Amino acid sequence: MPTRRAVTGRSREPRARFAEELRSLRTRRGESLRQLGERLGWDWSLFGKMENGETLGGPEVVEALDQYYGTPGLLLALWELAINDQTQFRERYRRYMALEATATSLWHFAVSVLPGLLQTPAYAREVLAAGSLKGPELEQQVQARMGRRTLLDGDDAPPFRTILSEAVLRTPLRDAAAWREQLEYLGEMADRGNVTLQVLPLSAGMHGLVGTDMWFLRLPDGRTVAYSESTYRGDLIEENASVERLQRAYDAMRDLTLSPVESRKFALCTLEELPCRPST
Template sequence: MPARKSISGRKPSARRLLAAEVARLRAESGKSLGQLADETTYDRTYLHKLETGVRIGSPEVIAALDKVYGTGERLAMLWELAREDVFPDKYKRFMELEATATVRYEYSAATVPGLLQTEAYAREVFQVGRPRSEDDLEEHVAARMGRQDLLTRDDPPHYRAVLDEAVLRRPTRDPKMWEQQLNHLVQTAEWPNVTLQVLPFAAGLHDLLGGSLTVLWLSDGRSVGYVESSKTGELVENAADVEQLKLSYDLLRDSALSPRETVAFIRQVMEDSTTCDPPAQT
């Protein structure tokens, strides 16, 4: 029997497969969009976008659909594949590696690292990047939130993040949102697999100024680095280059506040943020 050819001549993407499966399950169930909206508590227009592939949705709505259709985690597994379509191809290799990392070190120069962002903070980060549409914005937010499972899974990596003081001195537009983000950092710092440190301005110049760095220790003993700016990112796999990045990180970490001092520092920023007078209106 000859091999079946794709109608479009292209391999179906995980995103299209997810949409087709969601649509098929509803058709087989005989449910209307209205009935499905009642059972999942999600808007029918939103559910329609999932079935047509306009949106891939959030982990929460996919879990709700799995529950309604009794499909275990089948849709959730398809969603895990589909969300990779949201990220640029050059970033997907890094995502493959981070999923298997046993240790992860990060330095962030300007914004809260993605794994530590609240949903509201992540949304503002993507908004200032001028997304093409509201759907595009929500896709990126959902994908970022989904990646945070790395820190809460059954076998999470040891995660250390060094935050430049600039990260904590650049608030969101909504003071309440900023307070929630800072509080989330304090709470996350208490997790057994997470270590947070702040690099104060007083530490002076260092080798990683102007960018952010992630170093992954993989289960096979290798290490890789990912150097990133606001618009570009580069995966570094050459062993000698990775060792140089690790050295730069070690020197930077040694200049940072201790984890206990870091929590106190963040709490002080929270207190300062709530006691400051609002800017004068003109």
């Protein structure tokens, strides 16, 4: 049985500690990721993403790994520490925001929610409230999100490309008037020279980024970093091989999208499906 390492306050950042332990246990056995996947019955690429810190996986796969490696409870304990590590999430998000402010170009994919750079106050408020924010903290976050939109203003604004899953445009706000305002604002932004909007129709089927929102930032030094985002957490990815793999998935998905012209027409059709404003 492998030696069990103590989980102490001296351990490194929980997410990195979890990934390191997974790599160590596998390499000590002399197994490849593909062999591990075959023996446990999971897609081997999932284990690669877990070892690179791109995902934590679910409790079922972690329990199976604990059993396979003969480390009862160790990996599950590390997983629980990592998944509850909100302090590190906030630090990564702050670093991402600092990088976003200096980016020379940005590109993005949305699974179900519009990117913050294209949100109206009403849209931002409903999205953030769905994530359990309320009161003064909610209003503070709405204002902060509106402040981000200035990134796309001015003659020196960076190019921004966003690919929206059709589901984004099929998930309205509760208030029809607020939803209309959001779609109209989206159309206005799509007319800007530095903004490119494309729609990925649901008929395109499965693709490599089907489960996550993704941001890519080109930095002044020529590097590209990625940021995967969900309602409750996000991950900044700076390792070159991981970023390149995600970029390839993004490029393959972009080949399935409608053209910018067709995408704008699609968004306008969505707007026309809304009830007309009541007469005054």
